[in-house]
Amino acid sequence: MLRKYGYTNGALTGFILLLWISVFFIGGIYGAYSWAILKLVLPILGALGLMINLIMLIISIVKKQKSAKLFINIVVNIMLIFPILMTMNSIPFAYPNTIERAHPSITVSWPLTSETVVGWGGNDVKDNLPHAVWASERWAYDLVMEPYSINSESNEDYGIWNKEIYSPVSGIVIAVSNNEADITPGTEDFKSIEGNYVYIKIKETGTYLLLNHLKKGSVSVEVGNTVEPGDFIGRVGNSGSSSEPHLHIHHQRQDPTKVIHPVLAEGLPLFFQDIDGNSMPNKDTFIKPHPLLK
Template sequence: MRNIGFTNSILIGIIFLLWISLFFISGLFSVYAWTFLKMILPIVGLLGIIINIILFIVFIIRKKKMMKLCVNLIVNIVLVFPLLMTMNIIILAYPNDLEHAKPAVTVEWPFIEQTVVGWGGDTVENNLPHVIWSSERWAYDLVMEPYDIGSSNNEDYGIWNKEVHSPVSGTVIAAYDEEADIVPGSEQFISLEGNYIYIKIDETGTYLLLNHLKKDSVSVKVGDHVDQGDVIGRVGNSGSTSEPHLHIHHQRQDPTKVIYPILAEGLPLFFEDINGESMPKKGDIITRNIQ
């Protein structure tokens, strides 16, 4: 214990507690633990490594023992390790599963036209950009043919300006459409979400988020009650996006009250009356069954 040191012992205990909580404690505690591991501890570890390297040089010059510094360095490397997950060098989904993530909701498909799932599903392979974050654990990115064509014109993409139908009945708690659509592939975005509509779902009291809408296209306002199938906006290319698409996900916390968008607990999102699985995955071509 003396070689490890009091501070290192505390840090090791925190790391152990955080990892254990991810797999055995649900809710916001787990969300904060995941964020702390991926975003905060690596910064502490990097600072510790820099400080210890400087001390190594000083100790070598003064010919002092460096056992404790070696232990410090090992602990700081462990702190930095989750940075590899943040950089997608090591890919690990946020450790929540469909069985325990409640409540799930089953909603209507947001388009009348045939749609392609750009990203979606429960696994890293099918939903890489989303499953690594707690809030977007079961998010979808939806596109239409043609897509992924490398064009710099939004009008060349099939989903551009398509009507978005409300997948749920609920109350609009936030709506914004004043952000300009960006050039595809430029990533010259102003905000992560771009133009958006957030709906509090009648059935569950949880929240549905729809992002990257077209500038000046949102047809609802805060306080409006919408029914399934109502046209609420059009698809654009606003926010952090490589090309026109609709991002949609379901979460427990009110998105207008969370400190930061990723600090929310994502919840499963299923679709009814479509030609495929209720939780479609990357590459699925979806047609809505309209009666």
């Protein structure tokens, strides 16, 4: 049976099954790596294999030869390619982790002082599509202020542009980027995914809080600085991979300065205190932070 199926096909099928088991039942950093392999690596290998086997199938048809193994190869290649539909969000599917299983969660202060809108956020994929589909950003937020989504090419037209950002936690600054230019809204002329940022190792948990897309030259802290909730750390910009000015914030277990790629980390739940409404606010929620910041 295995000989007919093919040893290579058997190994690939077993590997795919192992990856899915890791994602659903093992989790942690192993699940994050498995998810990235399923969504980013295997589809490329599957596409190459499918192209080769289709060519071989055409040749066999022309020669009037039958090959059941080629059909099996094609089916296995399609299995490898299938997760690309999740990568492209044709099938929106959140990274299968749960708030109950992911520890530790943290509850932090709101990083802004003015009324804010949650552009993307929450536990469900429909409310947090760009983030929830990746392990590292499973519970990330994109924050904006009115006006937003106005299709203007000027950063100054967006409500959150240049707004002050305050540390949501007690911790130590472990990494800072402050020199990347802010891009024109709606363009893809960015140098890095995160843009300018401040990364904080949280004193309470030893996990990490990431704040991205800050304005060039606005970061006021340096590596090694200790921060407390309410300390000014920078201003909202539009640096990095960003469609318009906004603040991206998320919580993860691994040190972001030591991961191979930003998606290869385990995202952890992030809640907010001293705000009206749900402590894990969903997309389109208006947030009125309580005046606790310095």
